[in-house]
Amino acid sequence: MDRPDLPLNALRVFEVAMRQGSFTKAAIELRVTQAAVSHQIARLEDLLGVVLFLRTSQGLVPTDEGRLLFPVLEHGFDAMARVLGRLGGRRDVEVLKVGVNTTFALGWLMPRLAAFAQAHPEIDLRISTNNNRVEILREGLDMAIRFGTGGWTGHDAIPLIEAPLTPLCAPAMAAHLLHPADLGQMTLLRSYRSAEWPGWFEAAGVACPPITGPVFDSSIALAELAASGAGTALLPITMFESYIAQGRLAQPFGTTVSAGRYYLAWPSDRPATPAMRIFSSWLSGKSTL
Known part of the structure; x- marks a missing residue:
């Protein structure tokens, strides 16, 4: 039986998802929604009649069929880019x-x-x-x-x-923070780098309060939690200027510390x-x- 023509866009989405190891990260590279990535992968799986990814509690896991297809597409897209560059009068x-x-x-x-x-x-x-x-x-x-x-x-x-760290929180919460010691009464969101909060309190000249609660490995996650009012996060202010400009986060104190x-x-x-x-x-x- 003849295999149906495979859509180039779906193949490209699959190649990016394999490289990134995540539909979310693939969506960032392709500048589309995660739902669009998932739809293209499901469409490709349906046309091929195989499963390309397993969705597990540990994340996205490619199947043997996915691993077999990936290097062919990766090399193919690289070759296409080189040829199209030449046809367009560009350098390799x-x-x-x-x-x-x-x-x-x-x-x-x-x-x-x-x-x-x-x-x-x-x-x-x-x-x-x-x-x-x-x-x-x-x-x-x-x-x-x-x-x-x-x-x-x-x-x-x-x-x-440089990316100096400073406490950032929702503007409504920042209005109640008049002195660094006031942070002791707030929920302090933690990253996996455990020395950051003690280092900041030392720079501010205040004893570091006990810090408990979940540990996160993503500053983006910490920023979103802080913006929602869940607590105060120690973040690289240079990377979150857009949050501050949008009024989602505020900087209650000028003290920063370099990590x-x-x-x-x-x-x-x-x-x-x-x-x-x-x-x-x-x-x-x-x-x-």
């Missing part, structure tokens, strides 16, 4: 795969990607978001934007943006490609973009 298109801390992706990178794409059509930039726990080689990436203090073994890194900054990192033994050099230059502010 180079794929650049970059893992990006989700907070940096949403708070700084995403609003600027259109300008980068316009200035550098010869680079097919593939973004994979993460919560700072990324293994560049194992995940098939070329580079990664990470938060920390640098000095990752086996990697070179250049500093990008690191954002870096662009890559394996030390990997020769820099033209795309890596261009992207690095753009990020570090050394380009004219």
